[in-house]
Amino acid sequence: MQNRPAALTMDAVYTKPGYLFRRMQQIAVAIFMEECREFDLTPVQYAALVAIQTHPGIDATRLSAVIAFDRSTLGSVIERLQAKGLIERAASAEDRRVKLLTITKAGAALLRDIVPAVERAQARMLQPLKAADRKTLMTLLSQLVDLNNEASRVPLRAEDALEHLGRAG
Amino acid sequence: MQNRPAALTMDAVYTKPGYLFRRMQQIAVAIFMEECREFDLTPVQYAALVAIQTHPGIDATRLSAVIAFDRSTLGSVIERLQAKGLIERAASAEDRRVKLLTITKAGAALLRDIVPAVERAQARMLQPLKAADRKTLMTLLSQLVDLNNEASRVPLRAEDALEHLGRAG
DNA sequence: GCGAGATTGTCAGTATACTGTCAATCTAGA
């Protein structure tokens, strides 16, 4: 009897970290979009815009490392930000393959205006938990993401890891 | 001076729950796909397959409630599972709008074979944390997903909430 | 200075996700 595998129930899905991470991501995006509706900016576009403002003249490949988004995916994100007039692309003088990204005045203004809505969204995601539990969750999640960094296709390479890199890494 | 907003740094992204949930979801999918490579099944397809086996004759709308996936998205997922011969669709005798889903022998066999790989993947996601921290994280995440259930477009409606529903809810 | 190998941006293909819409169909109330 002990060799008979347990019957498969939905708990084979519900209690698994993979399922919970997916659900939480869906919920987080929904809350973000709701709070930021008037700004017409997605979470990914927001992260890219912050990174471009923080690193003026960054190229797409480095941007992908700084926010840990796939380079392929980033192409269309950049295109949309440019179409909205929030960023500009200029050819690099040193490397003709590279296109440098900078934020426009409109982009900087949008970023300034959207921050309160983003803060509200982030707060709402954790709001159902007690303050102490929020802190615990964030600490553990930060650790886990950091320790699993290499498991994703595009590991995060924070800005300090890029600073001393030459144009060709 | 205290009214001057702090300069925007990447911490405006890195330390936010929304960003961490996205990264963790990316990492979780990457690990799942790696462990389950030989079975050619995505996390979403796995969840759908488990739900169809657990609820033989379920329709697409209820399936979407049981795994909390969007009904629109589920259409193509079902199509792919059917194309692989893992599930079957049959018209309902009672309601001509409805198509009932059942798992095939091939689907059940795949599910039986893939379980160890899924278990390995789920374990790997949390592996970098200490055992006690894993438990804490899962507990808090379960609570948070549950308490935020209504915030997503498709809230989870577990099977017991569906059992006593008539065909038209 | 030249060619092997790496890098950059781009693209095609596949797979989630969500919004909004639609025709076919069903249910329930007047």
Next chain:
DNA sequence: TCTAGATTGACAGTATACTGACAATCTCGC
């Protein structure tokens, strides 16, 4: 019974994501 409203599956449109490929370009060893 007849119809207003709800439901179902499907679809179009947009936006992430990842794989794998490619031409243009750059770097570095020789």
